[in-house]
Amino acid sequence: MINALVDRIKKMEAPIVVGLDPMLDYVPDYLLQNAIREQGETLEAAAEAVWQYNKGIVDAICDIVPAVKPQIAMYEQFGLPGLGVFKKTVDYCKKKGLVVIGDVKRGDIGSTSAAYAAGHIGKVKVGNKKLAAFDEDFITVNPYFGVDGIKPFVEVCKEEKKGLFILVKTSNPSSGEFQDQKINGKPLYELVGEQVVKWGEECMGDTYSYVGAVVGATYPEMGRIMRKVMPKTYILVPGYGAQGGTAKDLLPYFNEDGLGAIVNSSRGIIAAYKQPAYERFGETGFAEAARQAALDMKEDINSIF
Amino acid sequence: MINALVDRIKKMEAPIVVGLDPMLDYVPDYLLQNAIREQGETLEAAAEAVWQYNKGIVDAICDIVPAVKPQIAMYEQFGLPGLGVFKKTVDYCKKKGLVVIGDVKRGDIGSTSAAYAAGHIGKVKVGNKKLAAFDEDFITVNPYFGVDGIKPFVEVCKEEKKGLFILVKTSNPSSGEFQDQKINGKPLYELVGEQVVKWGEECMGDTYSYVGAVVGATYPEMGRIMRKVMPKTYILVPGYGAQGGTAKDLLPYFNEDGLGAIVNSSRGIIAAYKQPAYERFGETGFAEAARQAALDMKEDINSIF
Numbered sequence: 001m002i003n004a005l006v007d008r009i010k011k012m013e014a015p016i017v018v019g020l021d022p023m024l025d026y027v028p029d030y031l032l033q034n035a036i037r038e039q040g041e042t043l044e045a046a047a048e049a050v051w052q053y054n055k056g057i058v059d060a061i062c063d064i065v066p067a068v069k070p071q072i073a074m075y076e077q078f079g080l081p082g083l084g085v086f087k088k089t090v091d092y093c094k095k096k097g098l099v100v101i102g103d104v105k106r107g108d109i110g111s112t113s114a115a116y117a118a119g120h121i122g123k124v125k126v127g128n129k130k131l132a133a134f135d136e137d138f139i140t141v142n143p144y145f146g147v148d149g150i151k152p153f154v155e156v157c158k159e160e161k162k163g164l165f166i167l168v169k170t171s172n173p174s175s176g177e178f179q180d181q182k183i184n185g186k187p188l189y190e191l192v193g194e195q196v197v198k199w200g201e202e203c204m205g206d207t208y209s210y211v212g213a214v215v216g217a218t219y220p221e222m223g224r225i226m227r228k229v230m231p232k233t234y235i236l237v238p239g240y241g242a243q244g245g246t247a248k249d250l251l252p253y254f255n256e257d258g259l260g261a262i263v264n265s266s267r268g269i270i271a272a273y274k275q276p277a278y279e280r281f282g283e284t285g286f287a288e289a290a291r292q293a294a295l296d297m298k299e300d301i302n303s304i305f
Numbered sequence: 306m307i308n309a310l311v312d313r314i315k316k317m318e319a320p321i322v323v324g325l326d327p328m329l330d331y332v333p334d335y336l337l338q339n340a341i342r343e344q345g346e347t348l349e350a351a352a353e354a355v356w357q358y359n360k361g362i363v364d365a366i367c368d369i370v371p372a373v374k375p376q377i378a379m380y381e382q383f384g385l386p387g388l389g390v391f392k393k394t395v396d397y398c399k400k401k402g403l404v405v406i407g408d409v410k411r412g413d414i415g416s417t418s419a420a421y422a423a424g425h426i427g428k429v430k431v432g433n434k435k436l437a438a439f440d441e442d443f444i445t446v447n448p449y450f451g452v453d454g455i456k457p458f459v460e461v462c463k464e465e466k467k468g469l470f471i472l473v474k475t476s477n478p479s480s481g482e483f484q485d486q487k488i489n490g491k492p493l494y495e496l497v498g499e500q501v502v503k504w505g506e507e508c509m510g511d512t513y514s515y516v517g518a519v520v521g522a523t524y525p526e527m528g529r530i531m532r533k534v535m536p537k538t539y540i541l542v543p544g545y546g547a548q549g550g551t552a553k554d555l556l557p558y559f560n561e562d563g564l565g566a567i568v569n570s571s572r573g574i575i576a577a578y579k580q581p582a583y584e585r586f587g588e589t590g591f592a593e594a595a596r597q598a599a600l601d602m603k604e605d606i607n608s609i610f
Contacts, residue, residue, distance in 0.1 A: 023416070024431070032432070041432035073417045077424035079438030083388055105413055107447065109477040109543075111328070112378045119382035126329070127337070127346035133384030142412065144449050145475055146482030170450055172414040177451030178497065181488040188483065188493070195482070238414075 001137045001163045002205035002212070002234060005099045006259060008066035014298045015259070017101060017236070018061055018290075019266025020089060021071040022050045026271040028283040047081035050074075054089050056287035057270055058096055061294050067099040069236075069264055090136055101236065102136030105167065107149050114152035121163075122156035138163040140214060140236070143192050150199055157210045158203045163234075164211050168193045168226060171216025171239030189215075189222065193229045200233055208234045208260070215253065217245025217263065224252035227260065235261045240297075241268030247300045258305050269293045306442045306468045307510035307517070307539060310404045311564060313371035319603045320564070322406060322541070323366055323595075324571025325394060326376040327355045331576040333588040352386035355379075359394050361592035362575055363401055366599050372404040374541075374569055395441055406541070407441030410472065412454050419457035426468075427461035443468040445519060445541070448497050455504055462515045463508045468539075469516050473498045473531060476521025476544030494520075494527065498534045505538055513539045513565070520558065522550025522568065529557035532565070540566045545602075546573030552605045563610050574598045 009015050024032065024046060031052045035045040058068065070093075075086035093100050106116040120139045123130040141153050141164050153164050169179055169189040179189040193213060200209030215226045217239035226235065235253050239245040240263045253261035272278040272293035273286040281289035314320050329337065329351060336357045340350040363373065375398075380391035398405045411421040425444045428435040446458050446469050458469050474484055474494040484494040498518060505514030520531050522544035531540065540558050544550040545568045558566035577583040577598035578591040586594035 021417070023420070024429070036432050041434040041436075043429075043431065043436055043438060046429065046431045071413075071417055071420075073411070073413060073420040073424070077420040077429050077438060079424065080385065080389055080392060082424075082438070084385055087385060105411070105447075106378070108376075108378060108410055109475065112326070112376055115328070115376075115378040115382040119378070119384065119387070124329070124348075124351065124382050126348065126351045127341050129346040131346075131348055133348060133382060133387070142410075142447050142449055144447055144472060144483060145477055146479030146484070148477050148479040149475075167449060170414065170454075172450055172453050174451030174453040177500070178449060178493060179451070181486075181493065181496065183486040183488060188486065188488075191486065192483065 001099070001161055002208050002210050005067060005163070005234070005262070006208060008099060009259065009262065012064060012066050013302065014065055015262050016065055016294070016297055016301060017067040017069045017262050017264045018065050018269050018294060019069045019071060019103070019264050020054055020057070020270065021074045021266040022053050022270065023074055026267060026274070027053045028286050030283060043078045044081045046078045047085045050078070050082070051085045051088060053286070054085070055092065057290045058093055058098070060287035060291040062096040062098055064291065064298065065294055067101055067262065068093050069101040069103045071103040071266070087134060090134060099138070100136045101138040101140070101165065102134065103140050105140045105142050107142035107145055109145060110148040110152055113149045117153045117156040122160050138165060140165045140167065142167050143195070147195065147199070154199055154202060154211060162210070165214050165236040166192070166196050166211065168196060168213040169215045169219055169222050171218045171243050171245070175216065190225065190229060193226050196233055197230050204232065208232055212236055214238065217249055218243055220249040220252050227252055227255070231255070236264060237261050238264045241265045247304050250301060251304045263301060265297055269297065306404070306466055307513050307515050310372060310468070310539070310567070311513060313404060314564065314567065317369060317371050318607065319370055320567050321370055321599070321602055321606060322372040322374045322567050322569045323370050323574050323599060324374045324376060324408070324569050325359055325362070325575065326379045326571040327358050327575065328379055331572060331579070332358045333591050335588060348383045349386045351383045352390045355383070355387070356390045356393060358591070359390070360397065362595045363398055363403070365592035365596040367401040367403055369596065369603065370599055372406060372567065373398050374406040374408050376408040376571070392439060395439060399442070404443070405441045406443040406445070406470065407439060408445050410445045410447050412447035412450055414450060415453040415457055418454045422458045422461040427465050443470060445470045445472065447472050448500070452500065452504070459504050459507060459516060467515070470519050470541040471497070471501050471516065473501060473518040474520045474524055474527050476523045476548050476550070480521065495530065495534060498531050501538055502535050509537065513537055517541055519543065522554055523548055525554040525557050532557055532560070536560070541569060542566050543569045546570045552609050555606060556609045568606060570602055574602065
């Protein structure tokens with residue numbers, strides 16, 4: 001799957017991923033009101049509004065971006081109806097040719113990680129059948145448990161040719177609280193990055209490993225270091241745009257071939273219609289606004305090379 | 306909710322929680338075959354078998370243990386039907402008077418943690434209504450993001466009088482890979498524990514904080530230290546039984562009042578019928594075997610005081 005992702009990034013000349021993180025505040029009010037008219041003020045109505053919103057955005061961007069990253073929390077908060085729309089979104093995006101990165105940040109002891117891996121990127125056995133549940137192409141994984149919490153994900157990646165992005169240095173303001181702590185003079189995130197390299201060596205694609213890393217755009221100096229520590233690791237870079245990362249901050253995350261990193265933007269694209277630069281599209285033009293914002297992001301990022 | 310948990314632990318004289326981690330290998334084959342006859346080899350059949358299994362166990366133990374801890378991964382692996390049974394299990398356990406600890410180990414940047422918190426222990430707003438999605442009493446949380454990934458969970462705890470158990474030192478063999486790394490001479494898990502204390506000070510119950518910690522039974526020396534570092538923090542202790550922790554390993558996790566810790570056992574109880582000591586119950590007696598194993602665990606643990 002890493003090969004497919006790299007191919008698509010090259011073909012579209014767009015190292016970008018659109019975060020499908022549909023907070024209800026981003027969803028145009030008319031979509032929510034339509035859904036509430038049909039289903040009342042229910043979790044089902046919220047989920048339906050999210051689905052209509054996602055579908056509009058996906059239709060508008062699927063030919064210009066290589067990948068999407070649905071954040072499962074934004075669906076999980078609406079319970080089962082929300083998770084139903086997560087699954088529907090994953091399926092729809094794949095049908096549209098997009099690579100789907102499930103932003104699930106799971107991680108646990110070995111046997112539990114194995115269940116998460118089976119459910120998200122692998123298959124579970126029921127009787128004699130092997131069945132896929134959520135079936136994303138990549139997922140994000142939390143490394144706090146160490147290698148035996150990671151191995152089951154790596155095993156499933158090998159079997160299914162899927163991929164991971166393991167949290168190394170996250171984009172949030174307090175990420176340093178634990179991740180930057182120095183261990184024999186080296187920050188924890190660097191130690192995690194070194195392990196990501198080791199875990200990834202077992203499952204190499206053509207140029208990059210199936211096992212990628214998350215390093216936030218908000219810490220470009222750390223990006224520079226981690227690029228060197230993890231030369232064959234694809235880096236998923238959150239934090240561009242709304243979280244404060246700018247295009248020129250992104251250069252250190254890329255290799256010299258212009259590959260090696262994929263930059264995420266969520267609200268900067270999906271809620272573009274709420275920003276002054278795109279308000280001309282109006283609420284009903286939310287999807288066209290998202291398309292224009294994605295095109296602008298592509299231009300912005302390509303300007304650094 | 307921490308007060309309710311402590312009360313129930315005292316009343317039942319049982320500082321134990323039963324992990325409802327229904328791996329399909331634990332589910333008696335006749336339950337799975339019944340479900341497959343009705344629904345074929347599907348995710349729905351697997352979920353139905355898990356539900357029948359859970360219901361049997363919950364009915365058998367609800368009057369002798371204070372709490373259960375469903376591990377969401379074991380449901381999530383069966384996709385939406387599995388998560389439907391997770392929700393049904395949470396509701397059923399609460400109806401039976403059990404305190405429910407959702408073992409979800411979520412954690413992300415602030416806005417995303419807020420969505421997880423709303424969905425699992427809080428409420429989401431849809432129109433003018435506030436709706437609960439999964440509605441567990443407690444959940445487990447991963448600390449890798451630092452304070453701004455934790456705060457939204459703490460805020461919801463305060464509002465809803467719910468609780469957290471934050472991962473400090475996990476029970477798995479490789480937990481030391483990152484958690485034991487020394488920072489200025491102190492292991493990372495101790496640093497996390499100190500923060501748990503700070504986060505927990507904002508929401509104190511009668512004796513203990515709403516914000517608890519996870520410290521594995523497999524590392525009793527670390528349990529001893531963490532008990533001192535976090536005197537008002539309830540400790541959820543996984544790793545007893547199948548993972549290798551014994552009753553005498555558990556004493557350091559408790560305060561002198563015999564409170565302050567709750568010990569989890571999953572397969573040791575729910576799959577007791579597969580163990581030599583309980584095989585007399587047979588496959589159809591899985592629930593009675595679980596009850597007997599819970600009674601034996603209670604006796605074993607109370608023997609240390």
